[in-house]
Amino acid sequence: RPPRFPFPSSPSVSPAADPAVISPQDPTLLIGSSLVATCTVSPESHLRAEDLYWTLNGRRLPATSYTTLGPTTLSVALSRLNGSKQQSGDNLVCHSRDGGILAGSCLYVGLPPEKPVNISCWSKNMKDLTCKWAPGAEGETFLHTNYTLKYKLRWYGRDNTCQEYHAAGTYSCRIPKDLALFTPYEIWVEASNRMGVAVSDVVMLDILDVVTTDPPPDVHVSRVGDLEDQLSVRWSSPPALKDFLFQAKYQIQYRVEDSSEWKVVDDVGNQTSCRLAGLRPGTVYFVQVRCNPFGIYGSKSAGIWSDWSNPTAASTPRSERAAGGCDPKGGEQNTTLRRELKQFFGWVRKHSYGCSNLGIKLYDQWRVWLQKSHKARNQVGKDPSA
Amino acid sequence: PTGDSWGIFTFLCAALCNLPALPALNCSEELGTSQSIQKTYDLTRYLEHQLRTLAGTYLNYLGPPFNEPDFTPPRLARAERVPSATVDLDLWRGLTDNARLAANYRAYSRLLCYLRALDGQAGTAELRHRLGHFCSSLQGLVLSIAGVMSSLGYPLPAGPLGPPAPPGTPVAPNDFLKKMDDFWLLKELQTWLWRSAKDFNRLKKKVPPAVVTLRLEARGF
Numbered sequence: 001r002p003p004r005f006p007f008p009s010s011p012s013v014s015p016a017a018d019p020a021v022i023s024p025q026d027p028t029l030l031i032g033s034s035l036v037a038t039c040t041v042s043p044e045s046h047l048r049a050e051d052l053y054w055t056l057n058g059r060r061l062p063a064t065s066y067t068t069l070g071p072t073t074l075s076v077a078l079s080r081l082n083g084s085k086q087q088s089g090d091n092l093v094c095h096s097r098d099g100g101i102l103a104g105s106c107l108y109v110g111l112p113p114e115k116p117v118n119i120s121c122w123s124k125n126m127k128d129l130t131c132k133w134a135p136g137a138e139g140e141t142f143l144h145t146n147y148t149l150k151y152k153l154r155w156y157g158r159d160n161t162c163q164e165y166h167a168a169g170t171y172s173c174r175i176p177k178d179l180a181l182f183t184p185y186e187i188w189v190e191a192s193n194r195m196g197v198a199v200s201d202v203v204m205l206d207i208l209d210v211v212t213t214d215p216p217p218d219v220h221v222s223r224v225g226d227l228e229d230q231l232s233v234r235w236s237s238p239p240a241l242k243d244f245l246f247q248a249k250y251q252i253q254y255r256v257e258d259s260s261e262w263k264v265v266d267d268v269g270n271q272t273s274c275r276l277a278g279l280r281p282g283t284v285y286f287v288q289v290r291c292n293p294f295g296i297y298g299s300k301s302a303g304i305w306s307d308w309s310n311p312t313a314a315s316t317p318r319s320e321r322a323a324g325g326c327d328p329k330g331g332e333q334n335t336t337l338r339r340e341l342k343q344f345f346g347w348v349r350k351h352s353y354g355c356s357n358l359g360i361k362l363y364d365q366w367r368v369w370l371q372k373s374h375k376a377r378n379q380v381g382k383d384p385s386a
Numbered sequence: 387p388t389g390d391s392w393g394i395f396t397f398l399c400a401a402l403c404n405l406p407a408l409p410a411l412n413c414s415e416e417l418g419t420s421q422s423i424q425k426t427y428d429l430t431r432y433l434e435h436q437l438r439t440l441a442g443t444y445l446n447y448l449g450p451p452f453n454e455p456d457f458t459p460p461r462l463a464r465a466e467r468v469p470s471a472t473v474d475l476d477l478w479r480g481l482t483d484n485a486r487l488a489a490n491y492r493a494y495s496r497l498l499c500y501l502r503a504l505d506g507q508a509g510t511a512e513l514r515h516r517l518g519h520f521c522s523s524l525q526g527l528v529l530s531i532a533g534v535m536s537s538l539g540y541p542l543p544a545g546p547l548g549p550p551a552p553p554g555t556p557v558a559p560n561d562f563l564k565k566m567d568d569f570w571l572l573k574e575l576q577t578w579l580w581r582s583a584k585d586f587n588r589l590k591k592k593v594p595p596a597v598v599t600l601r602l603e604a605r606g607f
Binding site for chain 2: 018019022025026055057058059085086087088089090091093100101103104105106166170
């Protein structure tokens with residue numbers, strides 16, 4: 001037998017029997033209720049009621065709340081209890097005069113749980129189902145409350161229990177496999193703690209109505225020739241669903257490098273490319289794309305947007321006009337030109353928002369015409385008789 | 387049992403030396419031992435560091451007075467099951483390396499069992515995660531000590547290493563006593579790690595570092 005080491009001289013190793021007994025031991029109590037607890041010292045300890053005092057969570061309770069019930073029994077009265085300071089229970093301790101601990105009792109003060117609410121679920125690529133919910137009330141947080149997500153196919157009897165908790169935050173669970181499509185599921189959450197049980201309302205859903213997917217891959221942003229206010233965005237359809245995505249929607253958001261304000265392009269439709277217009281020349285832009293796989297297998301629901309793709313950066317070409325400088329000769333014509341340009345730009349911005357190709361084609365044509373007429377006007381400007 | 391010692395030794399050989407597992411004793415006798423001790427020392431320091439955060443979080447979960455700085459509850463008779471590290475240091479240093487290593491090995495094996503039994507249901511997810519991570523690291527320490535013992539030619543301690551209490555015994559008769567048990571478990575763990583670091587530091591100085599190239603040439607690599 002291996003050698004035994006001698007035990008330390010201190011702290012005090014108490015005798016085999018507990019030095020004192022507290023009643024009630026580890027009770028569960030409603031918030032706002034009152035409690036009278038007693039501490040009875042064992043005969044071997046040679047202590048008496050007047051040698052004792054109480055603490056709750058390390059703070060001494062006032063002697064005015066004590067009552068001596070017998071030579072070796074001291075009680076304490078607690079009223080209007082607040083919720084437990086920690087979920088492991090409030091520490092109510094009976095001490096001897098020198099501060100030594102004689103016995104303790106953990107008080108669990110809280111409320112029974114309320115029905116969990118706001119259950120929402122989503123399926124990634126129809127492979128799994130993750131649900132999240134919110135606790136019904138704040139009072140549950142004083143006690144350790146267990147949540148169980150349960151589900152069953154609507155037309156089949158057996159209840160199943162979700163196993164993988166905290167998949168997407170504290171109040172969430174993930175069902176990783178064996179999901180049936182085209183059949184509604186019934187999903188609910190049960191909350192239980194020491195004080196009771198509460199069951200949420202049942203949510204009914206079809207996996208195909210809550211599908212989301214990965215962000216679109218291969219997002220490329222490039223310049224459009226020399227056009228200084230446009231960028232072309234291209235991406236691929238998310239691979240996991242590419243055989244099913246007949247009706248996907250996409251959304252683009254972009255911002256200038258030093259701004260936090262995103263501009264959203266909403267009406268991208270089913271295409272995998274888009275042209276951004278009305279941009280600032282010589283500026284770096286960050287662009288992101290996301291996908292909504294709605295209408296999978298004929299589902300009528302709105303679908304759930306994927307995360308945004310990682311930002312892709314690109315810059316518009318620098319404006320050449322600034323380098324050219326002003327032409328002082330054609331002053332009057334420039335003012336008229338400026339006014340016309342302003343009006344047209346306004347029109348163009350309104351109609352080139354989004355990826356309407358008609359607007360872009362017209363705009364391109366107008367640009368070409370503008371360059372031609374600019375050359376013509378310069379020549380006119382040189383002619384003093386114009 | 388000798389079979390287990392050789393098994394662990396061979397595994398550690400392969401792991402430490404990246405050589406195919408060889409049954410010969412002198413495959414990496416000196417090469418492995420010094421590194422093995424160093425690794426064990428490093429692991430001990432790492433665990434000490436991890437334990438500081440873990441204990442802080444756990445004691446906050448237990449609530450005051452358990453998380454107060456000078457808190458020292460009585461050590462009840464039942465709590466003596468947790469191996470105590472607070473021992474006469476002269477006596478401790480007077481032991482042989484073998485006895486000291488064996489005591490470390492036994493203590494951490496038992497401490498690991500108790501840690502694993504800490505209430506897995508309650509506490510925050512963060513706390514459970516930290517606890518799980520710490521237990522993995524502690525298991526690594528137990529294996530590491532076994533490796534050091536084998537490379538020095540000491541047999542591993544025999545007999546059951548888990549808590550001696552029969553399976554039917556309740557952990558603690560009430561929640562407050564369980565809190566006190568938990569407190570002492572963490573405290574003893576702290577003291578063991580602190581002392582083990584010194585043990586391995588001293589052991590490191592006793593074992594000379596190996597001359598690597600000579601060994602490899604002799605084997606015709």
